[in-house]
Amino acid sequence: MSTIALAARDSSTMVRRQLKRVVRYPAMTVQLVVTPIIILLLFVYVLGGTLGSGIGGGRAAYVNYVVPGILLMTAAMASTGTAVMVATDMTEGIIARFRTMRIFRASVLTGHVVASVIQQLLGMALLAGIALAIGFRPNAGVVEWLAAIGMLTLFAVAITWLSVALGLKSPTPEAAGSAPMPLILLPFLGSGFVPTDSMPTVLRWFAEYQPFTPIMETVRGLLLGTPIGNSGLIAIAWCAGIAAVSYLWAKSIFNKA
Numbered sequence: 001m002s003t004i005a006l007a008a009r010d011s012s013t014m015v016r017r018q019l020k021r022v023v024r025y026p027a028m029t030v031q032l033v034v035t036p037i038i039i040l041l042l043f044v045y046v047l048g049g050t051l052g053s054g055i056g057g058g059r060a061a062y063v064n065y066v067v068p069g070i071l072l073m074t075a076a077m078a079s080t081g082t083a084v085m086v087a088t089d090m091t092e093g094i095i096a097r098f099r100t101m102r103i104f105r106a107s108v109l110t111g112h113v114v115a116s117v118i119q120q121l122l123g124m125a126l127l128a129g130i131a132l133a134i135g136f137r138p139n140a141g142v143v144e145w146l147a148a149i150g151m152l153t154l155f156a157v158a159i160t161w162l163s164v165a166l167g168l169k170s171p172t173p174e175a176a177g178s179a180p181m182p183l184i185l186l187p188f189l190g191s192g193f194v195p196t197d198s199m200p201t202v203l204r205w206f207a208e209y210q211p212f213t214p215i216m217e218t219v220r221g222l223l224l225g226t227p228i229g230n231s232g233l234i235a236i237a238w239c240a241g242i243a244a245v246s247y248l249w250a251k252s253i254f255n256k257a
Contacts, residue, residue: 014111015118021085022119032081033123036074037130040066043193044134055195063135067128068219069192072212074127075120075156076183079163082116086167087176109250113160120156121149138223148222151235155215158239159183161246168253186212211238 022029043051044063052062089095089108098108128136140148163180170176187193189206190213196204207213214234221228 014107015114016111018085018111018115019118022115029078029081029119032077033074033126035077036070036123036127039073040070040127040131041134043070051194054198060135060137063131064137064224065220066193067131067136068216068223069187069190069212070131071124071127071152071219072155072192072216073184073187074123075152075159076180076186078120078123079116079156079159079183080177080180081119082112082160083163083167083170083176083180084173086112086164087170087173090168091172106251109164109254112164113157116160116163117153117156120160121153124152139225140223144222148219151215151218151222151232151239154236154239154243158243158246161243161250165246165250165253168250186210187216190216192216211235211242214238 043066044059048059048062048066052058052060052065055061055065086109095108138145159180162183166179167176170179189203190196190210191207192212196207196213199207214231215238217226217231218228218235220226221231
């Protein structure tokens with residue numbers, strides 16, 4: 001069997017392992033999926049009237065505006081669980097056991113990443129379904145939907161590799177659960193909930209140049225037809241850069257452990 005075939009076989013085994021862990025221990029998954037839904041309902045039904053008026057519409061306009069940011073928040077929250085599971089594997093000795101077996105070393109990390117991306121996409125699909133039920137009305141065609149899904153998938157891959165690296169670096173699962181938390185705040189400090197031009201100068205500068213904003217603007221433009229400008233290229237560059245750097249960082253930590 002070729003090296004590529006062995007790598008694919010071992011990686012698929014590790015993906016199944018991670019998916020079974022998700023099913024066997026659903027409490028964290030439920031929490032990470034339900035929290036963005038609660039945030040969506042809170043902002044739409046409690047704050048949506050006022051914030052919607054601020055962007056030139058009512059609650060219905062605000063639903064359309066806020067969904068892309070919460071989609072990214074859903075992925076960021078799910079990646080927290082990935083960091084915890086990676087740290088758990090590193091501290092409970094299972095990695096040492098894997099190293100005594102004839103398996104493709106990188107498959108352990110690949111299994112975490114692929115399973116987490118699947119979990120994130122399912123969580124985002126559930127959130128989108130609830131958003132549609134409460135008034136989210138995208139006007140995207142098939143091509144735009146596919147492009148938006150591709151953008152969200154690329155983001156999920158990037159943020160998952162970053163979470164894997166943070167999980168490997170964390171000394172305990174508890175520390176790993178806190179390490180990715182700043183990522184969850186970035187949609188608030190970007191264009192996820194209000195336009196950046198409503199912010200003070202220093203905060204507006206940060207909001208416009210941090211990585212989440214061009215990704216949210218790209219998804220918003222694809223689904224709702226708002227101007228994208230150069231946000232699409234910047235978003236792809238951010239995701240590719242984060243994924244590449246995080247992959248190399250995670251690989252280095254894993255090989256030294």
